[in-house]
Amino acid sequence: MTNSKLTRRDFLRDTTLYGGGLWISLQLPRPNAARAAAESSEPVSLTPAEWRTIEAITGRIIPTDAEPGAIEARCVNFIDKALAHEDVQARPLYALGVAGTDAAAQRRFGRPFVKLAPAEQDELLILLEEGRAPGWPEGPVSSAAFFASVRAHTIIGFLADPKYGGNHDFAGWKVVGYPGPRHHLGGYTPDQMLGRAKIKTVWGEEL
Numbered sequence: 385m386t387n388s389k390l391t392r393r394d395f396l397r398d399t400t401l402y403g404g405g406l407w408i409s410l411q412l413p414r415p416n417a418a419r420a421a422a423e424s425s426e427p428v429s430l431t432p433a434e435w436r437t438i439e440a441i442t443g444r445i446i447p448t449d450a451e452p453g454a455i456e457a458r459c460v461n462f463i464d465k466a467l468a469h470e471d472v473q474a475r476p477l478y479a480l481g482v483a484g485t486d487a488a489a490q491r492r493f494g495r496p497f498v499k500l501a502p503a504e505q506d507e508l509l510i511l512l513e514e515g516r517a518p519g520w521p522e523g524p525v526s527s528a529a530f531f532a533s534v535r536a537h538t539i540i541g542f543l544a545d546p547k548y549g550g551n552h553d554f555a556g557w558k559v560v561g562y563p564g565p566r567h568h569l570g571g572y573t574p575d576q577m578l579g580r581a582k583i584k585t586v587w588g589e590e591l
Contacts (some may be wrong), residue, residue: 404428406441414548416469417462422550425461429468436449440498441485442538444505452555454538460542462580463534474533481530484520485512488527491519556585563591 420428427435442454442463454460467475488511489497493504502510511517513528520527541550543560551557557564564586575581582590 389545412470414466414470414544417471417549418547420468421461421547422467425458425526425549427464429472430460430464430478432558434478435464436498437482437485437496438463438478438534440505441509441534442541443504444509445535445538446542447502451559452553454542456552457542457550457555458552459541459550461552462544465549466537471537477533480521480523480525482526484517484525484527484530487519487521488512488517489517493518512569519536522526554585558587561591567584570587 407516411591430438439455439460442459444458446454446457448455453499467478486496489495489500489504489508489570492508492511493500497505497508508517509531512520512531515528516527517527542556543550543562544552544556545565546552554564563583571583584590
């Protein structure tokens with residue numbers, strides 16, 4: 385990050401709060417995706433090859449460092465279940481986008497995206513985001529639109545309720561310091577609101 389004081393927690397919080405549509409999407413119920421996630425963590429919408437490419441892209445959007453990233457949070461599983469159900473209208477964009485990403489990776493580096501080094505993947509994703517990816521196919525899907533969709537889905541999958549298939553082991557909530565919903569415990573006490581009492585998280589720790 386260009387500003388060392390900007391933590392991952394700050395980035396995710398600010399992106400979600402001020403992202404407008406991203407914040408709304410994070411709050412939308414996804415009952416069909418939740419049912420699919422409860423039934424299986426295997427691909428139901430993405431092909432195995434698409435799954436691997438999308439997983440690799442999510443892993444560069446929220447990389448693993450001292451804290452878990454998108455791969456540990458299984459954001460690709462969230463994306464797969466969303467594309468099979470509530471976000472099915474985005475499925476063609478993903479099919480074309482994965483093909484375009486690999487075409488650009490082959491043009492730039494002579495290898496598919498999943499075979500690139502992390503620095504090479506980052507370079508290519510920047511080109512996708514800027515709409516300058518070499519070898520991107522002509523057609524209705526721009527590289528910028530594809531990248532924006534994957535980025536939004538990755539952040540949502542990292543922070544949404546784990547029942548939707550992502551945020552595995554509460555990885556995203558742990559990173560941003562969110563203890564989980566409190567409605568089933570009657571909300572927060574005044575002392576908890578003022579920071580004078582600990583808050584027990586849904587995974588059993590205290591903040």
